[in-house]
Amino acid sequence: MAKTQRLALLLVRLLAFAATLSAAVVMATSHEKASLFTISFEAKYSQTPAFKYFVIANAIVSVYGILVLFLPSESLLWRLVVAFDLVFTMLLNSSISAALAIAYVGKKGNTYAGWLPICGQVPRYCGQVKGALIAGFIALIIYMALLLHAIHTVLDPLLLKKT
Amino acid sequence: MAKTQRLALLLVRLLAFAATLSAAVVMATSHEKASLFTISFEAKYSQTPAFKYFVIANAIVSVYGILVLFLPSESLLWRLVVAFDLVFTMLLNSSISAALAIAYVGKKGNTYAGWLPICGQVPRYCGQVKGALIAGFIALIIYMALLLHAIHTVLDPLLLKKT
Numbered sequence: 060m061a062k063t064q065r066l067a068l069l070l071v072r073l074l075a076f077a078a079t080l081s082a083a084v085v086m087a088t089s090h091e092k093a094s095l096f097t098i099s100f101e102a103k104y105s106q107t108p109a110f111k112y113f114v115i116a117n118a119i120v121s122v123y124g125i126l127v128l129f130l131p132s133e134s135l136l137w138r139l140v141v142a143f144d145l146v147f148t149m150l151l152n153s154s155i156s157a158a159l160a161i162a163y164v165g166k167k168g169n170t171y172a173g174w175l176p177i178c179g180q181v182p183r184y185c186g187q188v189k190g191a192l193i194a195g196f197i198a199l200i201i202y203m204a205l206l207l208h209a210i211h212t213v214l215d216p217l218l219l220k221k222t
Numbered sequence: 223m224a225k226t227q228r229l230a231l232l233l234v235r236l237l238a239f240a241a242t243l244s245a246a247v248v249m250a251t252s253h254e255k256a257s258l259f260t261i262s263f264e265a266k267y268s269q270t271p272a273f274k275y276f277v278i279a280n281a282i283v284s285v286y287g288i289l290v291l292f293l294p295s296e297s298l299l300w301r302l303v304v305a306f307d308l309v310f311t312m313l314l315n316s317s318i319s320a321a322l323a324i325a326y327v328g329k330k331g332n333t334y335a336g337w338l339p340i341c342g343q344v345p346r347y348c349g350q351v352k353g354a355l356i357a358g359f360i361a362l363i364i365y366m367a368l369l370l371h372a373i374h375t376v377l378d379p380l381l382l383k384k385t
Contacts, residue, residue: 060350091248100334102334105333106332106334106335106337107334108323108326109323109326141373142370142373142374145308145366145369145370145373148312149315150310150311150314151368152312152315152317152318152319153315153316154314154319155300155316156316156317156319156323157319157320157322157323158322158323159320160271160272160319160320160321160324161323161324161327163271164273164327165322165335169269170265170269171263171265171269171270172270172328172337172340173337173338174327174336174337174338175336175337175342177335178334193290203308203312205270206308207305207308210304210305210308211305213376
């Protein structure tokens with residue numbers, strides 16, 4: 060039973076690793092050339108600090124995700140994994156929120172600030188950013204579930220074992 | 223000893239409550255009238271979805287923060303507080319990251335997307351947003367510390383009690 064559960068948890072972590080890795084790769088490869096009137100320009104993730112932060116954060120969480128998978132089950136480091144999970148989930152959450160806020164301005168613009176939407180000119184670029192954000196969200200949900208599971212198991216907040 | 227520690231934790235929570243409340247209030251009251259050439263306009267937090275989200279998130283965390291303070295120490299709900307802390311810290315983190323990403327564009331602009339900085343026109347508004355972000359960050363750091371403390375106490379990840 061405990062072994063099945065451990066395997067399930069490792070599979071879930073593998074999924075989270077795949078999600079963060081795809082998020083980083085999809086965002087990092089997003090670019091599109093477009094021309095407006097006579098000016099031609101290229102949209103790239105590296106032009107937006109929030110997207111750069113997204114790529115770096117997802118890359119860091121991916122490295123952590125793969126390292127945890129190869130941690131021997133008898134390692135004492137597993138006791139630190141909950142704390143690490145918390146820190147890296149925060150990093151992931153923060154990078155997704157920042158990238159989403161910027162992507163929203165890119166899609167809808169902000170008339171008050173005079174910022175025009177750019178997705179009309181570079182639809183393929185915007186689609187790729189959207190894909191990266193979705194992959195990031197999947198990873199975030201998995202890490203949140205892992206954290207809540209850890210809290211539930213250790214703290215038994217619903218007092219299920221007492222009944 | 224346990225009583226002193228409990229009192230210290232409540233004081234820290236009071237500080238976090240004060241920080242989220244000030245963040246919400248400072249952001250919600252931020253506005254400035256300015257005129258560019260002959261056009262006069264007003265900058266307000268409600269014109270930016272990310273800032274609205276920041277106010278709402280900080281207000282929600284403030285309500286949670288004050289409710290926790292009045293939770294009787296013998297209440298069984300205390301066992302759920304770690305899980306609640308996690309969820310509300312995530313909310314806070316996400317709102318601060320989104321607001322910071324937008325504030326950064328407001329300050330520096332983004333030449334590639336053609337978004338001009340607006341802080342030159344409305345410096346007082348930008349200053350107030352900055353203040354709200356700093357208050358939010360203080361609250362975030364406190365909640366992160368509370369979470370890491372909870373993980374440390376319950377999981378004893380550094381094995382301090384074993385030695």
